[in-house]
Amino acid sequence: MSTDKEIEVKFRIFRFNPKTDFAPRWQEYNVKVDKSTTVLDALLKIKEEQDPTLTIRYSCRQAVCGSCGMMINDKQMLACFTRVLELNSNIIKVAPLKNYRIVKDLVTDFSELFQKERQVKPYIIRHDFEELLNPTGTYKQTEEELLGYIQFADCIECGMCNSACPVSATDPLYLGPMILNRAYRFISDPRDLGFEQRIEAIDSEHGCWRCHFAASCSTVCPKGVDPAKAIQLLRRQLVKKAVLGISSPKKVELIPMAHVKGKLELPKGWQ
Amino acid sequence: MAIYEENREGVSGWFRITRYSVERALYVIQRLSGIGIVIFAFIHLLYTSWHPGGWGDVILGVLVTYHTLNGLRLVLTEHGFLIGKPTRAVYPYRKGTLYGSQRYLTMAILALFVIFVLIWSYVALVIPAG
Amino acid sequence: MFIHYISGLIILITGFIHLIANNLPSIGTIVHESIFYPVNLIILLSALLYHMLNGVRAILIEVIPGKCAAKAITWIMFLVGITLYIYGLQVFLNLFWPVE
Numbered sequence: 001m002s003t004d005k006e007i008e009v010k011f012r013i014f015r016f017n018p019k020t021d022f023a024p025r026w027q028e029y030n031v032k033v034d035k036s037t038t039v040l041d042a043l044l045k046i047k048e049e050q051d052p053t054l055t056i057r058y059s060c061r062q063a064v065c066g067s068c069g070m071m072i073n074d075k076q077m078l079a080c081f082t083r084v085l086e087l088n089s090n091i092i093k094v095a096p097l098k099n100y101r102i103v104k105d106l107v108t109d110f111s112e113l114f115q116k117e118r119q120v121k122p123y124i125i126r127h128d129f130e131e132l133l134n135p136t137g138t139y140k141q142t143e144e145e146l147l148g149y150i151q152f153a154d155c156i157e158c159g160m161c162n163s164a165c166p167v168s169a170t171d172p173l174y175l176g177p178m179i180l181n182r183a184y185r186f187i188s189d190p191r192d193l194g195f196e197q198r199i200e201a202i203d204s205e206h207g208c209w210r211c212h213f214a215a216s217c218s219t220v221c222p223k224g225v226d227p228a229k230a231i232q233l234l235r236r237q238l239v240k241k242a243v244l245g246i247s248s249p250k251k252v253e254l255i256p257m258a259h260v261k262g263k264l265e266l267p268k269g270w271q
Numbered sequence: 272m273a274i275y276e277e278n279r280e281g282v283s284g285w286f287r288i289t290r291y292s293v294e295r296a297l298y299v300i301q302r303l304s305g306i307g308i309v310i311f312a313f314i315h316l317l318y319t320s321w322h323p324g325g326w327g328d329v330i331l332g333v334l335v336t337y338h339t340l341n342g343l344r345l346v347l348t349e350h351g352f353l354i355g356k357p358t359r360a361v362y363p364y365r366k367g368t369l370y371g372s373q374r375y376l377t378m379a380i381l382a383l384f385v386i387f388v389l390i391w392s393y394v395a396l397v398i399p400a401g
Numbered sequence: 402m403f404i405h406y407i408s409g410l411i412i413l414i415t416g417f418i419h420l421i422a423n424n425l426p427s428i429g430t431i432v433h434e435s436i437f438y439p440v441n442l443i444i445l446l447s448a449l450l451y452h453m454l455n456g457v458r459a460i461l462i463e464v465i466p467g468k469c470a471a472k473a474i475t476w477i478m479f480l481v482g483i484t485l486y487i488y489g490l491q492v493f494l495n496l497f498w499p500v501e
Contacts (some may be wrong), residue, residue, distance in 0.1 A: 212345075
């Protein structure tokens, strides 16, 4: 038992089961917290002691998996990353992330989001298949080239930026800052050669031109990824391509390393 | 009910500005001023001699100067200028689009806005219209 | 979308000249007499119509989802633009060459 002072705090939690309920309702619980209790700890305590039917989604409890995004006091936050007493409020309102379909209580459905993400091909595309299958070395990158994209690679795909974006509030087909950030991370990687294949998804009616720089995505990001910057830099690449044309494809040097040995067999039917 | 399950904010979501940064409020006012100018321009195109007199001119001045100055800021930042280079993300995260040069640009734009509104009101209210 | 930014800049310059010509009598009379004023007005009309209707189109496409709706909105804005442009040109010709 901790020796810190315990304070009783009231939680108002959104309860809704689309299969049986007609409309959502708010339910109140009283929980004793101390200064190191996170919102996730408090929700699990409610589940253990007071109401086992409360449904939540969580996994790592250390802010690296991106599962527990919720609206806490009307702002998008990770439940495992937020301390209850730091919110400075007697009533804590917990609701599921906005702009996603609700499965039950505080759990939202991310399957549509990941379906949209496949349109921008979030993987490195190269054409030297012989080297990829039988690697003989490693690709060289300078520190400067790494800094051009490493900030955008830190994304944990929690989906809170899409929830905060004002364009996603009305447009269900908008790709969203999370997906555009992923697209820019691969386009600006010096090893990737697939810019033309992604343009059709990004340059469309509901692609990066629907962003109006409200910067709410960067405000709520828990990992400092700054998707707003990725979208503006992505626009610059698209304008450069339209005005100047692609000048030269990226060349990346291969450093042969003798101890890297491998031989991969193609599975049947792979292309 | 399907509409609760869908959980989309709708147009009222555009106006939730209390928990986010100042750029969100700037965006909402840009949209509203754009709609205001569209209404004025339609009427002015169809009846060329009409002009709202006196205080109407001041309101029009506020809308036009705000939309123009914020538009200039957007032309610069939406092509990637003045938002800072990508760096490594180190806690506490000071993101390039929210801190640094972009904030100074925003403050400069708002200061210019106040100055131009005063000049426009002076021309509209004090000098008798031609 | 890129043309949206360029038309905005053109409106800034030509609109500024239009306002000065109409409200400040000292410089205004010089501009009014010359050929500069109607040319300036035509450029302003084109850029303004494009910028306005593209902006309204963006707002409507965000609020009404669906692919058919997007095409319909684009066509309607295009037709409104052409109509207003022809109307504007006709007013303009009547104003400056009233013989026709």
